[in-house]
Amino acid sequence: DGGITQSPKYLFRKEGQNVTLSCEQNLNHDAMYWYRQDPGQGLRLIYYSQIVNDFQKGDIAEGYSVSREKKESFPLTVTSAQKNPTAFYLCASGSGSEQYFGPGTRLTVT
């Protein structure tokens, strides 16, 4: 089945630790995206990548980093510099103007 997978579904970390969220797609899409979702705020773009080995900051990139070494993979690292990392993180991939979303990872930092 074609689709987007994110792992793990739930992730718990202590404050001060970096954590990496996985996103894999087998839709052969060039573009991939990371969004953060907080209650009542919709989705906000963290980073996006239109092609392998290239990525750009979105609206809320501070405290996050990404890499795009393979077309299929776009991991997101939440660093200790992110002041409020507890959130639901959604990965998407796109063809043209359409984006397709993964199931999300809920990160809780205590």
Added chain:
Amino acid sequence: AQSVTQPDIHITVSEGASLELRCNYSYGATPYLFWYVQSPGQGLQLLLKYFSGDTLVQGIKGFEAEFKRSQSSFNLRKPSVHWSDAAEYFCAVVLSGGYNKLIFGAGTRLAVHP
């Protein structure tokens, strides 16, 4: 500033009743328009999209939406709601061209009474 507004945070309807979820956008040009649905703890599923042409678009699960340029609106409708439609609904726009950045509304949470 470019924005998407969903005026209703929560809506409750009875099963079998009709539904309309509102969405307004503020852009100079006509953007590409989308409606997504999200069940609790899940990702987003694309319901329907408008790029150009016929202003009434049909989507999955019996949903439709109408683009009204004069009102900068793209409201989502369903003639008869099912209990399984309870979810959160997001309107989103993309400026034509560029890198396809999706701008989301804050969402409308739909509850369905039996």
